Amino acid sequence: MNDSPRRKELTRLAAQLFVQEGFDRTTVRMLAQEMGIKSGSLFHHFRDKQEILAVVIEEGTQNALALARQALERSDPEPLARLHALARAHLETLLTDRNAHVVALYEWRRLDVEAREHLTHLRDAYEQLWNEVIDDAITAGLVKGERALVARFVLGALNWTVRWYDPDGARQPEQLADELVTMITQRS
Amino acid sequence: MNDSPRRKELTRLAAQLFVQEGFDRTTVRMLAQEMGIKSGSLFHHFRDKQEILAVVIEEGTQNALALARQALERSDPEPLARLHALARAHLETLLTDRNAHVVALYEWRRLDVEAREHLTHLRDAYEQLWNEVIDDAITAGLVKGERALVARFVLGALNWTVRWYDPDGARQPEQLADELVTMITQRS
DNA sequence: ATCAAAACCAAGCAAGCGCTAGTGTAACTG
DNA sequence: CAGTTACACTAGCGCTTGCTTGGTTTTGAT
Incomplete structure (x- = not known):
């Protein structure tokens, strides 16, 4: 289907409900009510319930990828600066x-096979950015460890923030990113 | 209810199904079939479906807590050794x-209020162990950063492993734990 | 003013859901 | 041996689910 502005808005609402209730417990009737339409009308905008999930996740991932690329382009080319930039971009979108990202993290397994394959490619592209940046950081002696493991540990630490981060708290996403980089980099 | 060996076995099977299908998509009929009984008989062992989830998570958490305490008791009292010991214990149970742990991580929100409160206390007790160990590591100058943030980053990195770790791969859980500790500790 | 496309609605189907009621039976317990 | 308990069964109730159908209204370009 298309990507009309209406559909964008519906997707945003769906993401919110999926977070609140979980994908399986969110009924098409709940979705429709939140959108101010009847449950039947929902299938004019989306082929089925699964597609809504796929669209929510796709949009979040595309966004993250775009922001990460932008951040790297604008960054100082020094390995440490790039590491900071990518970590900040990650936490900011997250x-x-x-x-959208909570849904991506928690409801990934509910995607059907085709959607999962498509989105896996997107996610791989995103992780490739991380691999490069971390490779450089290791080569420069900033970080200790194997690239593959470091990347996974770092992404784990960052993604885990959605579980405890309080947006009303005093701390900004950038500060979190800087704290993480501080933790894993060696004193020069 | 009790904690008969039969119930233990049923709990183990339920955990497996919950991981495969997710809690909501796992029907009582599926559970019963996997257990070799009819769906009605299931409610002789568990009050309702929710209770099965609670029991699965409780058992996993109790196990992790016991293993972590044991590991700390046996460990060399040096901060670095304790950090290693706790990380290893964590990954080994995980x-x-x-x-059980995948269910705890993914299906926590499906717990009803009472169960969630009870299990939150358990989890807090577990995280308290981490707080102490990390506090000592920071004081000893092994790790840079704030205790609260370091603990959350480390737990995130460790818990994330369930998403990518391949038990048939060459790497042992202990090695992973050591790699993580290497990454976050400062060269002496 | 016209008319196609887009958006919506009322009604409901077929399937599946968690759970209950009532019963049978084999194994323990006094 | 009578009584109790543990465990399983059959049958199905009441409800919700995702989705379809067939038709109506709204919108916007010409």
Whole structure:
């Protein structure tokens, strides 16, 4: 189908409900009510319930990928600066576009096979950015460890923030990113 | 209810199904079939479906807590040794008792209020162990950062392993734990 | 003013859901 | 041996689910 503005808005609402209730417990009737239409009308915008999930996750991932690339382009080419930039970009999308990413993290397994394959490619592209940046950081002696493991540990630490981060708290996403980089980099 | 050996076995099977299908998509009929009984008989062992989830998570958490305490008791009292010991214990339970922990991580929100409160206390007790160990590591100058943030980053990195770790791969859980500790500790 | 496309609605189907009621039976317990 | 308990069964109730159908209204370009 298309990507009309109406559909964008519906997707945003769906993401919110999926976070609140979980994908399986969110009924098409709940979705429709939140959108101010009847449950039957929902299938004019989306082929089926699964597609809504796929669209929510796709949009979040595309967004993250775009922001990460932008951040790297604008960054100082020094390995440490790039590491900071990518970590900040990651946390910023994660915590502002939070709903979509929580859904991506928690409901990934509910995607059907085709959607999962498509989105896996997107996610791989995103992780490739991390691999490069971390490779450089290790080569420069900033970080100790194997690339593959470091990347996974770092992404784990960052993604885990959606579980405890309080947006109303005093701390900004950037500060979190800097703290993480501090933790894993060696004193020069 | 009790904690008969039969119930233990049923719990183990339930955990496996919950991981495969997710809690909501796992029907009582599926559970019963996997257990070799009819769906009605299931409610002789568990009050309702929710209770099965609670029991699965409780058992996993109790196990992790016991193992962590044991590991700390046996460990050399040096901060670095304790950090290693706790990380190893964490990954060992996480990856051997994997099903229960995946359920705990993914289906926590499906718990009803009472169960969630009870299990939150258990989890807090577990995290308290981490807080102490990390506090000592920071004081000893092994790790840079704030205690609260370091603990959350480390737990995130460790828990994330359930998403990518391949038990048939060459790497042992202990090695992973050591790699993580290497990454976050400062060269002496 | 016209008319196609887009958006919506009322009604409901077929399937599946968690759970209950009532019964049978074999194994323990006094 | 009578009584109790543990465990399983059959049958199905009441309800919700995702989705379809067939038709109506709204919108916007010409």
